[in-house]
Amino acid sequence: MKKPLTGALCALTLAGATALATAAPASAATVTFAGTVALSNCSGSLVRMPTSVDSDPGLILTNGHCLESGMPAAGQVVTNQASTRSFTLLSSTGGSLGTVRANRVLYSTMTDTDVTLYRLSTSYATIKSRYGISPLTVSTAHPVAGSAIKVVSGYWKKTYSCSVDGFAYRLKEGGWTFKDSVRYTSGCDIIGGTSGSPVIDATSGQVVAVNNTINEDGQ
Numbered sequence: 001m002k003k004p005l006t007g008a009l010c011a012l013t014l015a016g017a018t019a020l021a022t023a024a025p026a027s028a029a030t031v032t033f034a035g036t037v038a039l040s041n042c043s044g045s046l047v048r049m050p051t052s053v054d055s056d057p058g059l060i061l062t063n064g065h066c067l068e069s070g071m072p073a074a075g076q077v078v079t080n081q082a083s084t085r086s087f088t089l090l091s092s093t094g095g096s097l098g099t100v101r102a103n104r105v106l107y108s109t110m111t112d113t114d115v116t117l118y119r120l121s122t123s124y125a126t127i128k129s130r131y132g133i134s135p136l137t138v139s140t141a142h143p144v145a146g147s148a149i150k151v152v153s154g155y156w157k158k159t160y161s162c163s164v165d166g167f168a169y170r171l172k173e174g175g176w177t178f179k180d181s182v183r184y185t186s187g188c189d190i191i192g193g194t195s196g197s198p199v200i201d202a203t204s205g206q207v208v209a210v211n212n213t214i215n216e217d218g219q
Helices: 124-131
Strands: 036-040 045-046 055-062 077-082 085-091 096-109 116-123 148-153 158-173 174-183 198-201 207-208
Touching: 045 148, 045 198, 055 096, 055 207, 096 124, 116 124
Parallel strands: none
Antiparallel strands: 036 045, 036 085, 045 055, 055 116, 077 096, 085 096, 096 116, 148 158, 148 198, 158 174, 198 207
């Protein structure tokens, strides 16, 4: 399973009333592997919410189907579950900086979306001091069709670049149903192991979705 669900970007262009003004193109964010992590079987990212502070424990975002205890059943939500899951924190170039470890699964489900959110035993400030890495910020806005995105896989150390092709109101896979799923254009030809990768808006640099699934065999 490898596609995206949730997130991100609004663009506004202004023109003068008496003179024709050409808006400067929005500058692209620098998207690297910094802030991404590799799991034993999936990809993920170190993330913060817009209201997070440096002293908060770090959060790791990945897929529900990447949960170490197994895929949550349809309709199941896992909360406040103890965890010792470890993650390899990556540098901007994809090199291994060290290991961070979770102490709790805050939330995990494969119902409506496909997401797991882990709480780390170390704070954002400690991670920054120790490794020089800042978290990616989760966007509070919904993605917009046509916006440029990057899917950054910590597992494969590979970045895919494409655009939001549109949205699937309902996506069914096996017994699971996902809602409001992001469709990619052809540039993001993802593979197994990219599950849980952050989908990053290429302009804002914020996380707008989490990579989830793709049809590989046509069934």
